[in-house]
Structures are given as structure tokens and as C-alpha cells.
Amino acid sequence: MDLLNADIASQLGSLRRGELSPVQLCEAWLARVERYDPLLNCFVHLDRDDLLAQARRSEARYLRGEVLGRLDGIPVAIKDVIDVAGMPTTAHSKILLGNQPNQDADCVARLRAEGALIMGKLATHEFARGGPAFDLPFAPARNPWNTAHHPGGSSSGAGAGVAGGLFPLAIGTDTGGSVRNPAAACGVIGFKGGYDRISRNGVFPLSPTLDHVGPLARHVSDIALAWRCLDRQAKDPETARPYDDLRGMRIGYLRDLHLGTPKATDETAQALDAAARTLTDLGAVVEEAQTWPLPFYFDVNRIVLSSEAWHIHQPWLRDRPQDYAAITRRGLLEGAFYSAGDYLEAMRCRKLIRSHVLDLFERYDVLLLASSFTPACAIDDPHEVARTYSQQARVIFNLSGTPAIGMMAGLSKDGLPLSLQFAMADNREHDLLRLAATWERATPWHAMRPPL
Amino acid sequence: MSDADTALPQTAWQQEALSQGLHKALAEHADDVRSARDAALARRGTLNAMLAALPEQDQQRLAAQIGETPWIF
Numbered sequence: 001m002d003l004l005n006a007d008i009a010s011q012l013g014s015l016r017r018g019e020l021s022p023v024q025l026c027e028a029w030l031a032r033v034e035r036y037d038p039l040l041n042c043f044v045h046l047d048r049d050d051l052l053a054q055a056r057r058s059e060a061r062y063l064r065g066e067v068l069g070r071l072d073g074i075p076v077a078i079k080d081v082i083d084v085a086g087m088p089t090t091a092h093s094k095i096l097l098g099n100q101p102n103q104d105a106d107c108v109a110r111l112r113a114e115g116a117l118i119m120g121k122l123a124t125h126e127f128a129r130g131g132p133a134f135d136l137p138f139a140p141a142r143n144p145w146n147t148a149h150h151p152g153g154s155s156s157g158a159g160a161g162v163a164g165g166l167f168p169l170a171i172g173t174d175t176g177g178s179v180r181n182p183a184a185a186c187g188v189i190g191f192k193g194g195y196d197r198i199s200r201n202g203v204f205p206l207s208p209t210l211d212h213v214g215p216l217a218r219h220v221s222d223i224a225l226a227w228r229c230l231d232r233q234a235k236d237p238e239t240a241r242p243y244d245d246l247r248g249m250r251i252g253y254l255r256d257l258h259l260g261t262p263k264a265t266d267e268t269a270q271a272l273d274a275a276a277r278t279l280t281d282l283g284a285v286v287e288e289a290q291t292w293p294l295p296f297y298f299d300v301n302r303i304v305l306s307s308e309a310w311h312i313h314q315p316w317l318r319d320r321p322q323d324y325a326a327i328t329r330r331g332l333l334e335g336a337f338y339s340a341g342d343y344l345e346a347m348r349c350r351k352l353i354r355s356h357v358l359d360l361f362e363r364y365d366v367l368l369l370a371s372s373f374t375p376a377c378a379i380d381d382p383h384e385v386a387r388t389y390s391q392q393a394r395v396i397f398n399l400s401g402t403p404a405i406g407m408m409a410g411l412s413k414d415g416l417p418l419s420l421q422f423a424m425a426d427n428r429e430h431d432l433l434r435l436a437a438t439w440e441r442a443t444p445w446h447a448m449r450p451p452l
Numbered sequence: 453m454s455d456a457d458t459a460l461p462q463t464a465w466q467q468e469a470l471s472q473g474l475h476k477a478l479a480e481h482a483d484d485v486r487s488a489r490d491a492a493l494a495r496r497g498t499l500n501a502m503l504a505a506l507p508e509q510d511q512q513r514l515a516a517q518i519g520e521t522p523w524i525f
Contacts, residue, residue, distance in 0.1 A: 195525055209524075292506075299499040306492070314473070321477040321484075329481060333488030334495075336472040342496060347522035349503070352514050354524050401525055 004028060005449070007219035008074055008168050009239075015062060015073045022058035022073030026051060026117060029075050033119075033166045036452055039147055041139040042161035044080050045087050046120035051075070054117040061115070070229055070238060072115025077167045079155050080121035081128050082213070083202040084108050087120065091127045091204050092138055094323040095316055105202025107171060107213050107230050114229045119167055122157030128173055128206045129154065129309060130328030131385045142379060143185055144450035145416050149376040150385060152185030154178040158216045159186035163450055169226055170216045175206045176301050177371075177394025179214040180406030180421065184392075185376035187408040187417030187448065189436065190216045191223045193429045195401030198230045207308040210301065210398045218446065220437040223405070227429060240433035242441045246282040249435075252289030252364030254393070260293050262391045264373035271410035271418040272370055278442055279368065289360060289367065294393055300353065301395035303338055303346035310335025327382065350399050357400040361425035366435060368422060369393050371406040375416035393421065403429045405436050408445035415451070465489040 003011055003025070014020050030048060037043055058073040078084055081091045083101035085108075090096045108118060123141040125131055132140035132150055141156035143149040144164035151160040155172025159182020162170050172179040174192045183190025192214035200211055215226035224240035243249075253276050258264035264272070276286045310317075313332045321329055360367060373391035377384040397404035403424055410418035422439070424432040440446045462470070469478045469485045477485050506514070 293502070295498060296502045299495050299502070302495055303499065317477060318473045319476065321474075321481055326481075326484060329477070330484045330487050330491075333474070333477065333485055334492045336474060337468060337489045337492035338496075342492075344522050346499070347524070348514060348517045348520075349499070351517055351520070351522070351524050352510060355513065356510075 004032065004165055004168075007221045008071070008225055009221055011074060011168065012072070016067070018062070022062065022117070023052060023055045025073060026055035026075055029167055032164075036144070036164050036166060039142065039452070040144055040160045040164050040166070041141045042122055042157035042164070042166055043077070043120050044090060044092060044123050044138045044157070047087070050086070051117060051119055058115060058117060067115065069114030070225060071111060074116055074169065075119045075167050076111055076116045077119040077122050077158065077161055077170045078108060079124050079158055079170070079172045081124055081173055081204040082108060082171060084118055084121065089121070089204065090137070092124045092136055093126045093328075094137055095320060097137060101202070103202065106199035108202070110230055111171070122155070122161060122170060124156060125154035126325050126328040127204065127313070127332075128175060128178055129331050130325050131382065131389070132156070132379045133325035133327050135325045140379060143376050143416075144452050145187065145376070146414075148378055149416060150185060150379040152182035152372070152376060155182050155216065159183055159188060159190070162186070162188045162216045162218055164452055165449070168217060169222055172214060172216055173203060173206070174212045174214050174398065175210045175305060176398055177392050179212070179216060180371055180394045180404065181392060183216055183406040184371040184419030185417065187445070187450070188216055188218050189220060189223050189446075190214060190406045191227065191433070192397070193227060193231060193403050194426050197232060197429070199232055205312055207305040209308065210305055212398065220433060220440045223436070224433045227433065231429070236430040240430065240437045242437040243434055246279060246284035246438065249284040249366060250364045251279055251284045251286045251366045251368050252360055253286050254291050254367055254369035255288050257291055257294055257393055258370040258373055262294065262373060264370055264391070265375070267375070267410070267412050268370060268373055268418050272368070272420055275409050275420050276368060282438065282442060286368070287364075289364060291356065291360070295390070297353065297396050297399060298390055300346050300349045301399055302334075303342055304350060306331070306335035307338045307343040307346070308335075310338070353396070354400045357396065357402055358425065361402075365431075366422055366424055368420065371419035371421045375412040375414065375418060397423055402426055403432050405432055407436060407439060408448070410445065411448065
């Protein structure tokens with residue numbers, strides 16, 4: 001069904017015109033799941049009967065002419081750190097096996113109020129902290145561009161499933177880049193708005209001052225629609241029209257960030273330079289902008305994240321350390337060895353970082369920068385996974401709490417997606433989505449699909 | 453009490469782990485505990501080095517924050 005490649009607005013149009021029913025649409029998506037999820041391991045929980053029951057209720061609403069909201073009949077999949085009433089929340093961990101919330105997280109309740117069909121729960125790194133692990137109750141998700149490769153994380157199932165065409169929209173969480181990372185690895189779009197714009201109520205926390213909830217999709221229009229539904233301020237339009245051109249837009253290109261140590265692959269650097277030229281051709285004034293080396297951001301992020309995560313996990317780390325995957329255990333234990341002084345020092349650095357980012361937004365409307373410095377690495381190489389995690393420029397905007405979007409910027413010679421980020425100042429989410437739509441229209445990448 | 457808890461002399465990293473109540477982890481996953489402690493130590497070190505290398509203007513901005521609330525938003 002070609003409609004599955006189209007954006008959500010097109011699917012809704014077909015539902016409204018009666019060309020197909022929500023049940024038929026749902027069955028078409030489920031057929032993709034049944035065919036490809038055995039390769040991709042996106043779902044840790046999927047209740048086909050419950051999903052079809054939701055679709056039948058949606059169908060009845062269409063027949064009565066009482067469409068519920070902006071997403072009536074559209075399947076959405078949820079990262080398994082976010083509560084869905086009646087479905088388990090395991091955070092992909094033995095620790096939470098048997099945990100079944102009876103209330104939706106706020107973000108899920110908002111989706112339901114718009115008529116969305118909640119498909120199921122998606123693979124994540126354990127508690128959104130570990131990495132791909134093979135000593136957990138569920139297998140790690142795999143990259144649809146090459147199933148031997150890492151799909152990024154921690155919203156792994158979300159990135160892999162959107163890219164693989166298993167669902168049109170997924171909701172993930174992003175503490176050090178965990179929405180934008182799988183978007184980069186899998187060649188889809190990952191977006192986070194400003195801090196706290198999407199409620200974290202009902203989301204298992206990793207690091208509450210860094211955690212953001214955000215959507216992943218294949219079309220900017222789908223991200224804009226999801227943002228309108230999820231944003232607590234609900235002030236932006238549900239569509240993000242591309243700009244006719246970018247004349248008058250000042251873009252700061254953080255080129256030094258990926259040419260220092262660590263350094264991006266040549267292919268990534270070339271893709272970013274090409275993006276700068278494309279934006280210039282569209283009329284923007286693109287200048288190289290300066291910032292601190294990436295390890296400064298990364299270390300500040302890790303000290304804050306590890307300290308806050310330790311505070312949450314310390315009872316289990318003391319009593320049940322064997323129930324974590326080794327990679328998660330090592331990561332979470334790091335927090336035991338930071339003092340209150342270390343945490344406060346990192347928060348002091350964070351204030352400096354936010355001031356610096358806001359200064360950049362005084363000079364530039366937009367920042368253009370790398371997302372991942374490398375294409376996705378092999379999933380079964382823990383050293384390479386660990387190495388590439390410190391080569392990602394996404395943590396900056398978790399620290400600053402400002403909006404950022406990750407998008408595809410090319411394809412490596414090995415057939416894996418290359419990526420970039422755009423970032424804007426507080427409360428400029430809609431402008432950021434319009435820029436993203438302009439980039440989407442100007443380049444061929446968003447139309448590429450993995451060779452499943 | 454585990455062997456790790458009672459063995460003497462305890463190294464600094466073992467003492468740190470025990471002070472955090474990580475008796476079981478130390479007994480069963482000592483390599484992970486040591487690796488986590490080494491990572492924290494290394495990260496503190498590199499961050500301090502990077503802070504010392506910040507431009508003077510940034511150092512001053514950082515110093516001015518002493519005593520301010522750590523909350524940023």
C-alpha cells in the first residue's frame with residue numbers, strides 16, 4: 001500500500017474520504033510489522049487484538065461523522081519507558097518485568113485524545129541508559145539499512161520501526177540525544193522541543209533535568225502534527241510549511257565541532273559542508289560559528305546524567321545489580337562515584353553552556369551542526385558502540401534545553417544514513433520545523449528507504 | 453558480609469564502593485564497579501582540565517555563578 005509511504009495527513013485524508021477504514025489501515029501497518037519485525041526487533045509488546053479493537057472504535061467514529069481529533073485512526077508506537085495503560089512498562093529490563101501501569105503517561109493520553117491508536121511498546125536501551133545488549137529479556141532492535149548495524153539509541157525500536165515502515169510515528173525520549181540518535185542512524189527525523197514542553201509525567205526518568213520526550217517520523221509534516229498534539233503550550237500550527245527561500249536567515253555552522261577531536265568521518269564532514277552550500281543556495285547567510293570542543297559538553301552531560309540516574313537506580317543497584325545488563329550496570333554505577341560537589345560543578349558548567357548557546361542565538365537564527373560523527377556502527381561491537389557514543393553532538397541541546405531536530409543528510413558508501421542537526425532558540429519550534437520542511441523539500445534524502 | 457566487604461586492606465575504589473552500599477555489586481561485579489569508578493575519575497579529570505583551558509571570559513562567567521542556584525531553566 002503506497003499510502004504507508006505517504007505522510008499522516010495523506011492517510012487521514014483517505015480515512016476521511018472513506019477510501020479505506022481505520023481497520024484496513026491498521027491491518028496494512030500490522031502486515032509490515034509481521035513481515036519485518038522479526039528482522040528488526042522493534043516491539044517488546046504488541047497486542048494485535050487490542051490494536052484492532054481500537055481501530056474498530058475509530059472506524060465507528062468515522063462512520064458516525066464524529067472524528068475524535070487530529071490523529072484519529074493513526075497508529076503510533078511508544079518507547080517502553082513511557083506508560084501506556086494496560087501495557088507493560090519494562091524499560092527493556094528484568095528489573096521491571098511484571099510492571100503494568102493502569103494509567104497513560106500524559107503524552108500518551110494526549111495522543112489518545114486525538115484519536116491515535118496505541119500500537120505497543122518499543123525496544124529501548126535498558127532504562128534508556130545502556131546500549132545494545134544481548135543479556136536482557138528482549139533482543140536489541142536492529143538497523144533496517146543493515147541489520148548487522150546499530151539502530152542508535154536509546155529510542156532504538158522507534159528509529160528502526162519508523163525507518164522500516166512499521167508505523168508512521170513513534171514517541172521516544174531524549175536525555176543525551178536518544179531521539180535524534182536513532183533518527184541519525186536510521187535516516188529518519190527526530191525532534192525535541194524545549195525542555196518540559198512535552199510532559200514527562202508517566203515517563204520513567206533517566207535524568208529528570210535532561211530528559212525530553214519527542215517524536216520520530218519520516219516526514220516533517222508528521223513531526224509538526226505530533227508536536228501540535230503533544231506540546232503542553234499547544235500554540236504552534238499543526239502544519240509546518242516550507243519557506244519559499246531562506247533569504248534573511250542567519251545560520252551559524254558549527255563546523256569546528258566535528259573537525260576537532262573527536263573528528264567526524266570524511267563522508268559526514270562532506271555531507272555537512274554540502275548542507276551548508278544548499279542552505280546558502282536557498283538564500284541563507286551561512287557563517288562558521290565557534291563553540292567549545294564536544295568533550296566539554298559530553299562530560300558535563302554525563303556527570304549530570306549519571307548523578308541523577310544514580311539517585312533513581314541506587315536501591316536496585318545495591319540489591320539487584322545482577323538484574324541489569326552489564327553495559328547498563330557499568331553506566332549507572334558511574335553515578336555512585338560523583339559527589340554532590342561534582343554534580344553542582346557540572347550544573348554550573350551547564351549554566352555557562354546555556355548562556356553560550358543563547359549568545360549564539362543572538363547572532364544566528366539557526367545552528368547547523370553534526371548529529372552523529374559516524375554512520376551507525378556494528379551492533380555487536382561494544383567498543384565501537386562506546387566510542388561512537390562520545391562522537392555525537394546532540395548533548396548540547398539537552399544541556400541548554402533548547403529545541404533541536406535531527407535529519408538525514410546523505411548516504412555513506414556503505415549504504416548507511418548520514419545526518420545533521422538544526423537548532424533554534426527557545427520557543428522557536430515552529431520556525432525550526434519550517435526550516436526542516438525546507439531542507440526536506442530541497443534534498444532527496446527523506447524519500448530514501450532502507451533496502452528491506 | 454561479602455569477602456569484598458571484609459577483606460583488608462581495601463583499595464580506595466573498593467572503599468568508595470562500600471561507602472555507597474555497593475556490597476553486592478562489589479562481590480559479584482567487581483570489574484564493573486572498578487570500571488565505573490575509573491570512568492568517573494577520568495571524566496572529573498578531563499572536565500577539570502577543560503575548565504582550566506577555558507578562555508578568561510568564560511572562566512569569569514563561571515566564577516560569577518558560585519553561590520547561584522544550580523537550576524538553569
